[in-house]
Amino acid sequence: xxxxxxxxxxxxxxxxxxxxxxxxxxxxxxxxxxxxxxxxxxxxxxxxxxxxxxxxxxxxxxxxxxxxxxxxxxxxxxxxxxxxxxxxxxxxxxxxxxxxxxxxxxxxxxxxxxxxxx
Amino acid sequence: xxxxxxxxxxxxxxxxxxxxxxxxxxxxxxxxxxxxxxxxxxxxxxxxxxxxxxxxxxxxxxxxxxxxxxxxxxxxxxxxxxxxxxxxxxxxxxxxxxxxxxxxxxxxxxx
Numbered sequence: 001x002x003x004x005x006x007x008x009x010x011x012x013x014x015x016x017x018x019x020x021x022x023x024x025x026x027x028x029x030x031x032x033x034x035x036x037x038x039x040x041x042x043x044x045x046x047x048x049x050x051x052x053x054x055x056x057x058x059x060x061x062x063x064x065x066x067x068x069x070x071x072x073x074x075x076x077x078x079x080x081x082x083x084x085x086x087x088x089x090x091x092x093x094x095x096x097x098x099x100x101x102x103x104x105x106x107x108x109x110x111x112x113x114x115x116x117x118x
Numbered sequence: 119x120x121x122x123x124x125x126x127x128x129x130x131x132x133x134x135x136x137x138x139x140x141x142x143x144x145x146x147x148x149x150x151x152x153x154x155x156x157x158x159x160x161x162x163x164x165x166x167x168x169x170x171x172x173x174x175x176x177x178x179x180x181x182x183x184x185x186x187x188x189x190x191x192x193x194x195x196x197x198x199x200x201x202x203x204x205x206x207x208x209x210x211x212x213x214x215x216x217x218x219x220x221x222x223x224x225x226x227x228x229x
Contacts, residue, residue, distance in 0.1 A: 035217060043206055045220040091161070095215055103149035103168045104215030108161040 002027045004094050006109035013082050014117050021077045021112045023092030029053075033095040033104065034068065034075045039111070040088045051075060082116045089113050121145065124209050124221035132229050133199060139224045141192040141209030148213060150192040152184060155206040155223070167192060199228045 003026040013019045025034065036048040049059065051068050059066050063080045079086055089111045095104035122143045131137050143150060152164040166174035167186040181203075183195040192209055204227045210218040 033215065033217075037220075042222065043208075043225070044222040045208065045210075047217045047219060050217045103166055103173065104212060104218070105163060105166065105174065106151075106161075106218060110160050 002029075002094050002096055002107040004092050004107050004109035006090075006092055006112050008112045009110070010113040010115070012115045012117065015083060016081050017116075018078060018080050019082050019114065019116075021079075021090050021092075021114070023075045023077065023109060025073050025075065025092070025094045027094060027096065029096050035093040035095065035106070036066065036075075036077050037091045037093060038088045039091065045091065048077075079114075082114075084116050084118055087114060087116045122209060122211055122219050122221035124207075124224055126224060127222060128225045128227075130227045130229065131196070131199065133201070135199075136195070136197040138196065139194040139207055139209075139226075141194075141221055143190055143192075143209075143211035143219070143221075145211055145219060146213070147211035147219075148189060149211060150186060150189070151210040151212070151218060152192065152194055153208040153210065153220075155208060157205075161208070165194075196226075199226075201228050204228045 005024045032053045034051045037045045039045050056068050056070055065078045067076045091111045092109040093106045095106050125140045148169050150167045154162045154164055163176050164178045165184045170186045170189050181198050185193040206223045206225050208223045209221040212218040
């Protein structure tokens with residue numbers, strides 16, 4: 001069975017600090033996708049990134065960066081120079097290809113509540 | 119209109135009521151999903167529809183009844199709910215097993 005663990009329940013930082021959100025996953029699949037989603041107070045989950053299990057290249061998008069390490073089954077997310085607007089719940093998720101069919105089943109972590117203070 | 123839309127955004131119902139949640143996706147995706155998000159619990163997958171056929175039912179009580187008339191529309195019919203069913207219900211869609219795009223959710227309160 002798949003499992004995603006986000007050990008940090010809540011993180012509080014001051015604006016302009018860097019912050020890293022941890023994600024560790026378990027799967028028996030050799031092919032899978034990893035995701036990060038952001039859930040602001042409005043409730044809608046906003047897709048941030050998808051990473052294929054065969055692609056361990058790290059990615060940077062503006063102030064966001066992701067570190068995927070298959071050897072440690074981790075997919076960590078770093079926000080550089082955090083801003084108040086980054087305050088949200090962040091979810092890491094793992095998708096398995098269900099029985100070879102054309103849809104995925106997401107397993108979510110518990111989420112990390114990030115609060116950025118001015 | 120673009121993306122994934124859900125109506126209503128808020129719903130309060132009694133335990134004997136019958137109501138329906140609606141989801142519509144304008145992304146041309148083949149798969150649609152219902153999730154439940156309760157306080158202090160991870161998101162739980164409830165149902166999956168692929169090309170309008172139900173392919174997953176994650177042991178959801180029968181008081182929740184999904185319907186998918188076509189690949190763009192998804193409904194969740196509710197009847198005789200319990201207070202513990204109060205939660206945020208999220209709809210999502212995806213192309214194959216790529217990223218899922220979520221709607222804004224329906225915040226349901228069962229009295």
